[in-house]
Amino acid sequence: MADTDRDSDDLVRQITNVESIRSQVQYFSRIHEVVFVSVVCMAQFMTQAALGACLAPLHIIGDGLNVSNPGILSWLIAGYSLTVGTFILFFGRCGDLFGYRSMFIIGFFWFALWSLIAGLSVYSNYMLFIFARTLQGLGPAMLFPNALALLGSTYPPGNKKRMVFALFGGLAPAGAVLGAVFAAWLSERAWWPWTFWCMAIYCLILAVVGIFVIPFTHSAPKGLSFNDLLVELDVIGATLGVTGLVLVNIAWNQAPVVGWSVAYVYVLLIVGALLLAGFIFYEMRVAPKPLIPFHALNLDVSFILGCMACGWASFGIWVFYLFQFFENIRGQTPLASAAQIVPASLSGLAAAGVTGLLMSKLRPGWIMLFAMLGFTIGNVFFAIAPVHQTYWALTFVSVVVMPWGMDMSFPAATVVLSDAVPRRHQGVAASLVTTVVNYSISIGLGFAGTVEVHVNNGGKTLPDLLKGYRGSAYMGIGFGSLGIALSLVFLLKSAGRSHDHAVEMTPQGEVKEARDETDSTRSTLA
Structure with a gap:
């Protein structure tokens, strides 16, 4: 009975918070709303931009820090993704307790601080840089779940909300591409630390703008003791x-x-x-008060999270080794390499728009299957591309196809988890998807690195290097294929099954959802 009362209190508090935000947003001017959405979506953009910032100029940064070991170089990517993936759930809970707006703004300030220190590590050694990159990842871990919570709380179900979330997802490849291009240009034309110093300046600006445009959500409940706080944050x-x-x-x-x-x-x-x-x-x-409500997660959720883990591990392998292939095998400069992935940003925006439309017409399982095909096919084209073949053949196709995996899988997974858990766990559902995405990128690089060092014969010649890169790409194909298999099982399992909630369209194109609720929840809402 106590657990039911506590869940009811949590639900009342969250509904009150949502209504508070929506009541403020309805008085926004069009310009205010555009700036608000832009700042919140920068959480996605900057998360991926910081990932891309080390991809193109990786060897320039390595030379500046006296690092040439491929395993250590991969930590410049993996360390950042590690903390992004592992702390998202915790900071999502902090947002529920202390306020989405507060955690979002703190996230950009933290992001700025450790971006500054990452640049300053040029005067120290690679250990400080890896340490700074790892702590830098805590900034996106604060930003991501609270950005999703801000958007989800601001817009009621309907076409507008779907398109805003599609835009949020569509900025992922654009952020990675622009981050890589900007970092490569600064590294070649100026000095690589300026990449991180400019990132710090931009994050600081976003934090300040956010103070003025993001509506107040809520603050921590008063009267919490230290023990209560430990329980609330789990x-x-x-x-x-x-x-x-x-x-x-x-x-x-x-x-x-x-x-x-x-x-x-x-x-x-x-x-x-x-x-x-x-x-x-x-x-x-x-x-x-568990961080992850395992009792609320069903078999469908397990299949979807498995698909996401496989797909995004495949993506992490692809994006890391694609740059190694461009620079170490084809002998291209970091800027030229970054320029060759620019089509991914346009393809990602197109994928986000199409996904936003398809989500109202197809079940998420089909969208997830298409996404897994995108991840797998992108790696296949990369793995079989001849060294001296023109970029406009297989490599270009790989760059165009891969973003469809990214921007179709994320919204589909978010919808499935949203449908699978009660309303009081919606923030946890979104955070769980993002945790799997970022952690899978990092762990996927670990698997691929193990394959690489076991097949490249030491990597002392170009043919041996290429052999290691191909082996890693095949690992990515394996992850993607496993994701396809899981998505097919999920489709077969869900085929013909009645939905556990009804979906009704209003004349304005909004979605009404009738969820099963406990008697205590009904009485609380009444």
């Missing part, structure tokens, strides 16, 4: 989950650097796995 669960994910990730990404024969790699992997098992047990059996 600090014990978060510590178990984050530590376990970090240790597993470090093991897989460090193994290509030092080799699997080193004992501490196995120790980290085993301890990380045990901590994750402890996290699941604690969340399911002990936690009074």
Whole structure:
């Protein structure tokens, strides 16, 4: 009975917060609304821009920090994605407690601070740079779930909301591309630290603008004791989950650097796995307010999250090794390499628009299947592209196809999880999707790096380097193919099954959803 009352109180608080935001937004001018959406969507853009900022000029940064080991270089990417992926759920819970607006603005200030330090690491060593990049990832981890919560709270269900979320997803490839191009240009024409200093300036500007254009949401409930705060944030669960994910990730990404024969790699992997098992047990059996409501997640959610993990691991492998292929095999400059992925931004925007339209006509399972095909086909074209073939053949097709996987999978997964969990867990559902996306990019690089070092014969010649890159691409194809298989199983499982909630269209094109609710929830809303 106490749990029901607590859930009802949480639901009342969240509904009150949503109504508070919407009541403020309805008085926005058109310009204010455009600036508001633009600033919030910059969370997606800057998250991917920071990822792309190390892709194109990776070897220039490595030379500046006296690093040439491919395993260490991959940490410049993996360390950032690691913290983005592992802390999103926790900071999503912080947003629920302390306010989406507050966490969003703090996220951009944090992003700016560690971008500045990442640039200053040129005066130190690569350890400081990796440390700064890892802490830089906490900024997007704060931004992402709270940006989604701000948009979800602002717009009621309907066409406008679908298009705003499609725009949010569509900025992912645009951010990665522009981040890579801008970083390559600054690294070649000026000095690579300016990439991160400019990033710091831009994030600082976004934080200040956000203070003026983002409506107030809510603040932490008054009268919370320290113990109450620990319970609300599920600090014990978060510590178990984050530590376990970090240790597993470090093991897989460090193994290509030092080799699997080193004992501490196995120790980290085993301890990380045990901590994750402890996290699941604690969340399911002990936690009074679990970070992840496992009881609310069904088999459909497992299939969708499995698809997302496979697809985005495939993407992480593709985007990292594509730049290695451009620069180390085809001998292109970082700027030329970045320019060759520019079509991905246009293709991503087109994919986002099409997905926004298809979501009202097709079940999410079909969209997820198309997305997995995009991830897989993009890696296939990259894996078989001859070294001396023109860019406009297989490589161009790979660059155009891959964003369709990115921008079709994210909204489809968000819709499935949104439909699968009660209203009080909507923020957790969105955060869980984003966690899987970013963590999969990082862990996928660890798997691919292990394959690379085992097949490239030391990577001392161009043919051996190419062999390692091809092996990693085949790993990406394997992840994508597994995602296709999971999406087909999900489709077959859901075929002919009645929906657990009705969907009704209003004359204005908005969606009315009738969800099953508990008696206590009904009485609370009444």
